[in-house]
Amino acid sequence: MFKKTLSYPHLVWMVLFVIAPMFLIFLYAFTVTDDGGTLSFTLENFAKFFEPMYIKILFNSVWIAFLSVVFCIILGYPAAKIIADRDRRRIAMGKKATGLLMLFVMPMWMNVMLRLYAWLTILQPDGVLNSFLSLLGLPKLDIMYTQTAVVLGTVYDFIPFMIMPIYSVLIKIDDSVIEAAQDLGANKTRVFWKVILPLSMPGVVSGITMVFLPALTSFYISDFFSGGQFMLIGNLIEKNFKNPVGRNFGSALSIILMIFAFLSMHVMKIFNKSNRQMDMY
Amino acid sequence: MGKHLIEFKNVCKTFDDTEVLKNINLHIDENEFLTLLGPSGCGKSTLLRIIAGFEEPTSGSVCFEGADLCGVPAYERKVNTVFQRYALFPHLDVYDNIAFGLHIKKLGSKEIDSKVRRVLELVNLKGFERRTIGSLSGGQQQRIAIARAIVNEPKVLLLDEPLAALDLKLRQGMQLELKNMQRELGITFVYVTHDQEEALTMSDTIVVMKEGTIQQIGKPTDIYNEPKNAYVADFIGESNIISGIMKHDCLVNIMDTDLECVDTGFAPDESVDVVIRPEDIYILDPDKGKITGVVESVTFKGVHYEMVIDSNGFKWLVHDTAKYEVGSDVSLLVKPFDIHIMKKS
Ligand SMILES: Nc1ncnc2c1ncn2[C@@H]1O[C@H](COP(=O)(O)OP(=O)(O)OP(=O)(O)O)[C@@H](O)[C@H]1O
Ligand SMILES: [Mg+2]
Numbered sequence: 001m002f003k004k005t006l007s008y009p010h011l012v013w014m015v016l017f018v019i020a021p022m023f024l025i026f027l028y029a030f031t032v033t034d035d036g037g038t039l040s041f042t043l044e045n046f047a048k049f050f051e052p053m054y055i056k057i058l059f060n061s062v063w064i065a066f067l068s069v070v071f072c073i074i075l076g077y078p079a080a081k082i083i084a085d086r087d088r089r090r091i092a093m094g095k096k097a098t099g100l101l102m103l104f105v106m107p108m109w110m111n112v113m114l115r116l117y118a119w120l121t122i123l124q125p126d127g128v129l130n131s132f133l134s135l136l137g138l139p140k141l142d143i144m145y146t147q148t149a150v151v152l153g154t155v156y157d158f159i160p161f162m163i164m165p166i167y168s169v170l171i172k173i174d175d176s177v178i179e180a181a182q183d184l185g186a187n188k189t190r191v192f193w194k195v196i197l198p199l200s201m202p203g204v205v206s207g208i209t210m211v212f213l214p215a216l217t218s219f220y221i222s223d224f225f226s227g228g229q230f231m232l233i234g235n236l237i238e239k240n241f242k243n244p245v246g247r248n249f250g251s252a253l254s255i256i257l258m259i260f261a262f263l264s265m266h267v268m269k270i271f272n273k274s275n276r277q278m279d280m281y
Numbered sequence: 282m283g284k285h286l287i288e289f290k291n292v293c294k295t296f297d298d299t300e301v302l303k304n305i306n307l308h309i310d311e312n313e314f315l316t317l318l319g320p321s322g323c324g325k326s327t328l329l330r331i332i333a334g335f336e337e338p339t340s341g342s343v344c345f346e347g348a349d350l351c352g353v354p355a356y357e358r359k360v361n362t363v364f365q366r367y368a369l370f371p372h373l374d375v376y377d378n379i380a381f382g383l384h385i386k387k388l389g390s391k392e393i394d395s396k397v398r399r400v401l402e403l404v405n406l407k408g409f410e411r412r413t414i415g416s417l418s419g420g421q422q423q424r425i426a427i428a429r430a431i432v433n434e435p436k437v438l439l440l441d442e443p444l445a446a447l448d449l450k451l452r453q454g455m456q457l458e459l460k461n462m463q464r465e466l467g468i469t470f471v472y473v474t475h476d477q478e479e480a481l482t483m484s485d486t487i488v489v490m491k492e493g494t495i496q497q498i499g500k501p502t503d504i505y506n507e508p509k510n511a512y513v514a515d516f517i518g519e520s521n522i523i524s525g526i527m528k529h530d531c532l533v534n535i536m537d538t539d540l541e542c543v544d545t546g547f548a549p550d551e552s553v554d555v556v557i558r559p560e561d562i563y564i565l566d567p568d569k570g571k572i573t574g575v576v577e578s579v580t581f582k583g584v585h586y587e588m589v590i591d592s593n594g595f596k597w598l599v600h601d602t603a604k605y606e607v608g609s610d611v612s613l614l615v616k617p618f619d620i621h622i623m624k625k626s
Contacts, residue, residue, distance in 0.1 A: 176368035179335050182355040183362045184382035184433065190356075194381070198372045 028251035045252035054236070054253075058260075061233040064147065064222070065215035068154040069162075072211050073204065075155065076162035079104065080203075081196075083163075084170035092175065101167055104160050116153065116224045123149060149225040150232075154215045161214070162207035169203030170196070205272050213261050233257055285344075286311045286437065286469055287332060292341035294327055294493075301327050303493045305341070309437075309471060314463055316472045316480040318516070319490030325473040326365060328490075329439050332471060333362045361430040365441040365473075367422045369414045375401075375425055376410040382433040400432040403462065419446040424455070431462060437469045444479065456483055477517050481505060489513050510623045511554040518558065521597055525555040525622075533622060536593060538571050540615065544622035554623040559587070559600040561619035570612030572597075576605045 029046070031039045048054070083104075087097040107115060122128045123144040130140045143149050173196065181191045219234030228235075233253065240250030287309040294302035301324045309315050317325045330336045331343060334355030343350045350358070361382070370378050376397055383393045401407050404424040414422065423446050430438055443459075444452045460483050463470045474480055480487050481501045489496040489504065489512075497509040508514035511522045525535040527547040533540050535555055547553060567573060574592030581587075586604045590597040590611060597613060605611055 174368065176364050176366055177370060179333075179355070180362070180364060180368040180370070180429075181381070182335075183333060183360075184429070185356050185385040186381075187354070187356050190385060195370060195372075 025251045025254055028248045029255050032248055045248045046256070048249055049252060049256055057231050057236055058233050058256075060231075061216055062260075064151055064154065064232065065212050067151045068158065068215045069208055069212050071151065071155045072159050072162040072207070076159050076207065077166055077204070079159075080163045080166035080170060084167050087171055088173075088175070091171075097171075101163070104163050108160055112157070112220065113224075115157075116221070119153060119156070119225070120144070123152075145225070145227045145229065147226070147230065150222045150230060153221045153225040154218065157218075157221055158211045158215055161210040165206040165210065166200055166203040169200045173199050202272065205268055209265060209268050212264065216261065217257060285309070286313075286346060287471075288344045289328075290342050290344070292331065292338045292343060294324070294331065294336065295339045301493050302331075302338075305493075305495060307488060307495065307498070309469060312463075312467055312469055314460070314470045314472065314483060314485045316474060316484040316487050317490060318474060318477060318480045318487055320475055320516070323490045324493045325475075325490060326441055329362070329441055329471060329473055332358075332437070333360055333439055334358050359435055360437040360439055361433050361435040363423075363426050363430045363438070363440040363443045365445075367426040369422055369425060369429070371414050373414070374410070375406070375412050375414070375417070378414065378425060379429045379432050381429065386433075396432050400428045403431070403458070404428045405458075420448070420451055423447065427455075427459075431466070431468075434466060435468065437471060438463075439471050439473075441473045442475070443472075444474075452479075459483065481517070487517075489516060491516075508556065508621065508623070511556060514556040514621065514623070519598055521557045521559065521562070523555050523557075523595060525553050527551045527553050527622065531617075533620065536572065536595060540571065540620060541617045542620040542622060543618050544620075547622070547624075552625060554625055556621040556623060557615055557619060559598040560585075561615060562597060562599045562601075563614040564588070564590070564599060564601050564603070564605055564611050565614055567610040567612050570614040572613040574611060574613065576607050576609050576611060579604060579607055 027039075030041055030043070032042050032044065033039055083098065083100045086100065090097060120127070125140070125142060125144070127144075129143070133140060143152070177199075178191055178195060181195045186194060217234050217237075219232065219238045222230050222232045222235055223238075237250050237253045237257070240246030240253065285308040287307075289305045289307040292302060292305040293300065305328065317328060319325055327336060331338055332350075334350070334353060337351070345353075345358070370381065373381070379397045379400060380393050383396060388396075397410070398407075401409065404427055406421060406424055406428070409417075409421070409425075414425075417425065423443060427440075427443055430440075440459075444455050447455060456479060459470070462468070472480075472483065481504075484501055486498060487501055487504050488498050491512055497504060497513045499507075504513065504517055508517055511520075514520045515522060523535050525533045527544075527550065528534050528539065529549055530545040530547070531542055533542050533544075533553065533555060563570075572592055574590040574597065577589045577591045577596065579586055579588050582600075585600045585602050588599045588601065588605060590599055590613065592613070599613070
């Protein structure tokens with residue numbers, strides 16, 4: 001009995017913040033409000049999505065989220081590996097970890113807009129980047145307000161979510177397993193490809209889910225880095241919700257995105273299952 | 282025996298400020314079964330890891346087939362290790378764990394297949410090819426670890442307490458198996474254990490260690506019968522160790538009793554350790570032996586009774602097939618050649 005009472009606040013929380021909003025979104029998505037203010041059931045909100053323009057926006061969003069994930073892995077894996085290697089060596093000697101990981105996590109504690117404005121001073125036509133390039137006598141780069149800038153911003157914003165899970169898997173790999181591989185004749189490169197990389201795959205997989213989904217749905221980054229000219233699915237939803245007649249379509253879009261997110265998570269799960277033995281580790 | 286395969290010269294190893302190995306001099310011959318025996322923390326694993334290449338000596342040198350091993354990375358050494366904590370690859374199944382070293386040597390898949398199957402038969406785990414590591418029991422994992430090392434047919438196999446996780450029956454079986462493998466494959470074994478019985482049954486040579494130093498190197502029979510000091514005697518089997526005074530050659534005094542012995546070469550009245558094995562003590566009626574005492578406890582041990590006999594405060598451990606009642610007065614007899622005299626260490 002005691003336990004049950006304790007869970008009531010949790011129930012209230014669930015109803016207030018999860019079930020009620022979901023209910024509203026489903027309600028809006030499957031209805032239209034006519035001039036008289038009465039609701040009627042419809043699927044036209046969903047039908048509307050299948051116009052080429054919107055399909056293209058979804059496709060674009062997926063593409064940018066995909067690119068961001070790829071760059072997060074390319075940049076984040078080595079970073080996680082370098083920090084984890086240093087920390088492992090220190091822990092083996094009985095010292096504390098370096099705290100280098102904090103360096104990557106710290107920016108997350110700063111206001112998002114502040115961080116994005118910092119990029120503006122770097123990327124704008126007469127910004128830090130171009131001053132630097134012209135100093136070296138190289139041609140200027142006009143990145144701001146392009147797709148490149150959006151990807152760059154997304155990677156910057158979400159890379160801690162890639163580094164952290166990879167780091168936490170790498171730091172846990174047993175030294176004796178690495179020694180066993182060396183003992184069996186594997187040099188450094190071999191040890192990495194045959195032991196460390198496969199053992200760290202669960203970290204990469206959770207990094208992918210932690211970056212891909214937020215990257216797919218975020219709107220402020222593309223808003224900021226494209227100056228609003230680049231419409232991603234997140235922006236589209238945001239725009240529709242800001243406008244009272246658009247919220248039905250916005251809700252339908254949210255549901256479509258949710259289904260999409262669900263599907264991609266499922267694909268990752270299947271992928272992860274093929275590495276099942278690692279879970280036991 | 283053949284030429285020296287591995288040679289330690291004045292090897293010291295220091296971690297931070299603690300000396301873990303102190304001036305180790307040791308040679309290991311080809312086809313030898315050498316056991317490092319000592320209590321926990323005495324540096325056995327460290328010595329093994331220096332041979333494997335996971336630690337470098339702080340000073341001194343280690344030679345392999347006459348060439349200095351200094352700077353040779355672990356993956357280039359012709360040795361394989363069975364790790365104390367198995368260290369199997371959790372992301373690979375049993376087959377791929379065993380095939381790991383063979384894949385790196387780029388053997389053909391047919392050859393790998395036949396080798397893996399043969400070695401699985403050797404460790405009694407036929408049919409386990411596709412099992413995951415997580416699904417194996419501790420003893421099975423340990424056997425896979427042995428298989429994974431031995432399949433590479435190394436010149437030297439380093440085994441760090443490979444049978445520690447097995448039950449008595451399986452352990453005895455595996456002891457025989459390992460000994461047979463060693464003979465058949467002609468591999469040099471360097472074997473770590475803190476179980477003196479295991480060391481005695483399996484080894485050609487036993488190295489008894491204590492706190493980073495070597496106490497004695499010798500054949501099992503030599504170590505058992507002629508322990509160099511009280512520490513070795515105590516470690517290598519149950520013993521009665523008692524202080525005594527060497528009156529002159531072949532006469533030692535313990536507990537105010539003069540006993541004949543066969544040891545010579547001590548200074549007159551030198552104080553010594555006297556070691557007597559429990560099975561070398563005979564229990565007689567009270568007036569027949571030189572040392573008298575009272576039976577304090579009797580425990581049945583299967584083949585014999587283990588009895589503790591209190592003689593003026595010293596507790597003698599005695600093994601005998603006959604049983605004496607607790608509380609009865611007895612006397613003890615030891616034959617001169619069963620009394621081992623050792624310098625105080
Ligand atoms: N990397 C290390 N850093 C610091 N001290 C170490 C290190 N490795 C071992 N030691 C210390 O060296 C000593 C010997 O360790 P070692 O592992 O060789 O003992 P062992 O004889 O194998 O013991 P056991 O039978 O318990 O395995 C121990 O006191 C241990 O704490
Ligand atoms: Mg050890």
